Amino acid sequence: MAVSRNGLIAGLDVGSSKVCCFIARADGGTLRVIGIGHQLSRGLRSGNVIDMEAAEGSIRAAVETAERMCGETIRDVFVSISAGNPQSHTMGVEMAIDGHEVSDADVARVLEQGRRMDQPGDREILHSIPVGYTIDGSRGIKEPRGMAAERLGVNMHVITAASGPLRNLATCVARGHLRLSGRVIAPFASGLACLVEDEMDLGVTLIDMGGGTTSLAVFYDGQLVHADVVPLGGAHVTNDIARGLSTPLAHAERLKTLYGTVLPSQADENEMIDVPQVGETEEHAQNPVPRSILTGIIKPRVEETLEQVRERLVASGFEKLAGRRVVLTGGASQLQGVRELAARTLDKQVRLGRPIRVGGLAEATGGPAFSACAGLLTYALQEQAQRVIRLEEPEVETTGPIARIGRWLRANF
Incomplete structure (x- = not known):
């Protein structure tokens, strides 16, 4: 169940x-x-599991901390996905309805066919979202019910990922005595947390800049119409700093957070930063370097990431549909100057996104770095509402002797 009996929903951003x-x-x-x-x-x-025991330990620790804070125990979680090389494409399904008016049962049947589309054996469907209907070949139909037609079709936005990484992540979650209620691709979850409805309707690109990956999602007409993942993130910037300045990774992350920027200035040449050196004793560990060197390391990697996002967006064909609006979120988006650099690289209007649809978040946990986790909660609530609607939809009629026997058994026993 999306919502447990005690009204709790849990989201796990791995x-x-x-x-x-x-x-x-x-x-x-x-x-x-x-x-x-x-x-x-x-x-x-x-986003991929490379050490099962270590990943399981991190998941257990995060969940147990949340449980202690609220005094509750959870069993079901929604998990964000950025592993398995997610791929996004649109597929069409069509069926004959013999000229009568489209009913709820017809819509339910064509959607069920769309959700059952076969995928290659090494990939699994993460999402199958209806983005528009067709009536006798006419596209752009939002609500087909009540229309007379010979054929009813639906275009499904399908997002798939490699089965192996998904199973590894599911195993780590199960080892923590948790049930997987649903899997949500990370930029979709972040979009549900950060975007206002007008942005989703008019067209917007959400870019979630995480530690190991940068993912993007295009929303239009209120629906997710495209998603992709670039295998570059904030951790790559940290690694570049550690290698370029010969400093430990922990200090490289600290330098990035305290002094990092992608906007060079003339004052950077005169501002000196103490950089601890790898393997040096404490007394001689500090090596002063100009801040401009740090900026010169950070800026090319962030530019490369944003340029790959732009190339993926253009190749998808959704760049125009997405309009001129971009929302940045994720921990790496908080680096100074990223918003301005993204506006220049993508030639779009850019704002920084934060979770807006959940309450109870403190300032420390209400920033862009926690957007995906907050979006998982919103997705779970929407999924619960959709399940209620599907339960209320009329049952699709089936014919044949086996179906008739089944109906007779249900009616009499």
Whole structure:
């Protein structure tokens, strides 16, 4: 169940730099976070599990921290996905309805066919989202019910990922005594957390800049119409700093956070930064370098990441549909100057996105780095509403002797 019997929803964002768990209470369509846990991510690289025991330990620690904070125990979680090389494409399904008016049962049947589309054996479907209907070949139909037609079709936005990495992640979650209620591609979750409805309707690109990956999602007409993942993120910037300045990774991350920027200035040449050196004793560990050198290391990697996002967006064919609006989120988007650099590289209007649809988040956990985890809660609540609607839809009629026997058994026993 998306919402447990005690009204709790849990989201688990398993990222390359941190593992985060939010536990929220659903009350009348509103969400309030009552438990938060986050831990340094271990055993993961670019969203993929590379050490099962280490990844399991990070997941357990994050979940247990959130459980202690709210005094509740959870069993079901929604998990964000950036592993398995996610791929996005649109597929069409069509069926004959013999000229009568389109009914709820017809819509339910064509959607069910769309959700059952076969995929290669090494890939699994993460999402299958209806983005538009067709009536006798006419496209752009939003609501086909009540229209007379010979054939009814639906265009499904299908997102798939490699089965192996998905199974590895599911195993780590199961080892923590948790059930997987759903899997949500990371930029979709971040979009649900950060985007306002007008942006989703008019067209927007959300770019989630994480530690190991940078993912993008295009929303149009209120729907997710494209998603992709670039295997570059904030951790690559940290590695570049560590190598370029011969400093430990922990100090490289600190330098990036305190002094990092992608906007060079004339004052950078005169501002000196003490850089600890790898393997040096404490007394001689400091090596002063101009801040301009640090900027010269950071800026090319961030530019490369944004240029790859732009290339993926152009290749997808959704660049025009997405309009001129971009929303940046994710931990790496907080680096000074990234917003301005993204506006220049992508030639679009850019703003920084934060979770806006859940309550109870403190300032420390309400920033861009926690967007995906907050979006998982919103997705879970929407999924619960969709399940209720599907339960209320009329049952699709089937014919044949076996179907008739089944109906007779249900009616008499």
